[in-house]
Amino acid sequence: MESSHTPPFVRALYDAAQSGGHQVLKVIDSSGNDSWFRVNRGRVIEICHKASNDDAMLELLVRSSLMKGTVAETLKRKSLNKGKPIDELVVDSKIVSKSTMQQIKDSLNIEAVLEVSLDFDASVSEITDDALGGQVGSSCSLAIPHLLKEAMRRAGELPEIKQFIPADDMVFSKAHHHTGRNPKWEDLNLGHLERQVYFYVDGFRTVAEVANITCQPMHVVHRALVSLIKSRHIVHENGKAGSKTTQGRQGLLRAMSMLTVIVILVGLALSLIGSNSAAWSKSASEATLFNPFRALENKAADDRVAGAIRLYQLMFGERPENLNDLLTEDLVAPADAKHSAFFTSDGAYRFYDLEETSDLDEQHD
Structure with missing residues (x-):
C-alpha cells in the first residue's frame, strides 16, 4: 500500500x-x-x-x-x-x-x-x-x-464528474435549445431524479443553484448531470456537451490518482x-x-409531491387526478408516492387530500 x-x-x-x-x-x-x-x-x-x-x-x-x-x-x-x-x-x-x-x-x-x-x-x-x-x-x-x-464509491465517480463538471458555477442548458428540436416531455427516457434535475436546467442556473432548488446533495446532482450530459440531453452553455478541454495536466493527474x-x-x-x-x-x-x-427526503415527501402537482399543471394545464398521473410522467419517486397516498382496492395510488398538498408551503410561517 x-x-x-x-x-x-x-x-x-x-x-x-x-x-x-x-x-x-x-x-x-x-x-x-x-x-x-x-x-x-x-x-x-x-x-x-x-x-x-x-x-x-x-x-x-x-x-x-x-x-x-x-x-x-x-x-x-x-x-x-x-x-x-x-x-x-x-x-x-x-x-x-x-x-x-x-x-x-x-x-x-x-x-x-x-x-x-x-x-x-x-x-x-x-x-x-x-x-x-x-x-x-x-x-x-x-x-x-x-x-x-x-468514500470508495464517491472516489470512483469523481474522475468522470471532474471531467464533465470541473466547477459548480458552470451553467448548462437543454440540448434542444441549440438544436431546435423540442422533444415531448413524455418521450424523455429519464429516471425521476434525472428528470427533476433536467427540468431545472435552464441555461441560467449554476450547478450549485440546481442542487439548492432540487434539495439534493451536490454529489447526487453531479451524478444526474453527468448522465444527462452523456445522453446528450443537456449541454454546457457554450453549446458543447461536457467540458473535456477545461482540465489541465494537473486535473488529469488528479483523476488518475483517484483511480488509484x-x-x-x-x-x-x-x-x-x-x-x-x-x-x-x-x-x-x-x-x-x-x-x-x-x-x-422522507420528511419532505409531501412538499415534493406538491411541487410535482404544480409542475404537472404547468405542463398539461390541469391538476392531476391522482398520484398515478404524477408517477406516469415520472414527476415523483414511488417512495414519495407511498408516503403521500393510500391504496384503493385495485392497488392504485390516490391522494389523501389533493388540496392539502398544495398548501404545504404555507406551513411554518
Whole structure:
C-alpha cells in the first residue's frame, strides 16, 4: 500500500480504526479550513466541521422546505437569548421529530467526513482534548469501515464528474435549445431524479443553484448531470456537451490518482470489515445511515409531491387526478408516492387530500 496515493484523512482513519483506541484528529483542508474529529474504538463519535454545524443544519432544513428562512433566523436569536441548542429548539417547534433531527445530524456528519476523506491536500494531526479549549462538536456514531466504503464509491465517480463538471458555477442548458428540436416531455427516457434535475436546467442556473432548488446533495446532482450530459440531453452553455478541454495536466493527474485511491479504499474497507471485532458486524446493520439526507427526503415527501402537482399543471394545464398521473410522467419517486397516498382496492395510488398538498408551503410561517 503506497500512502502517497492515499488521502491523509483516509490514512488517519484507517490507523485509528486499527489501533481501536481514542484519538482526536485535527484536519486543515486544502482551503485552509480547520475541523476536528473524535475517534473511539473504530468509530467517529464527535465532529466539529463547517458542513455539520448548526448553520449547515438550518440551511438544509430551509432547502428541504421544512422551514422558512425567517424561522431559521428566529431560532438563532432564541438560541442566543435562551442559551439552548438550536437542534432542541427545532424539535420543540415540531418542525421535525427528535429521531429525525438525529438522522439529519448524522447525514451532515457523514458528508463532513467524506469531504475531508477525499481531500488529497489536507493535513492531519493528532491533538489532545486540552487543545480544543472546551469546544464541543456534533455527537455521532459512524463506523469507519462504512465511511471508507462510501468514500470508495464517491472516489470512483469523481474522475468522470471532474471531467464533465470541473466547477459548480458552470451553467448548462437543454440540448434542444441549440438544436431546435423540442422533444415531448413524455418521450424523455429519464429516471425521476434525472428528470427533476433536467427540468431545472435552464441555461441560467449554476450547478450549485440546481442542487439548492432540487434539495439534493451536490454529489447526487453531479451524478444526474453527468448522465444527462452523456445522453446528450443537456449541454454546457457554450453549446458543447461536457467540458473535456477545461482540465489541465494537473486535473488529469488528479483523476488518475483517484483511480488509484479506489483500489486502496477497497483494501482498507475490506480489511476493516473483515476484522474479527464484533463491533463491525453490528455496524453492518446500519447501511441505511449511509444514504445521505434520507431522513430529510422522507420528511419532505409531501412538499415534493406538491411541487410535482404544480409542475404537472404547468405542463398539461390541469391538476392531476391522482398520484398515478404524477408517477406516469415520472414527476415523483414511488417512495414519495407511498408516503403521500393510500391504496384503493385495485392497488392504485390516490391522494389523501389533493388540496392539502398544495398548501404545504404555507406551513411554518
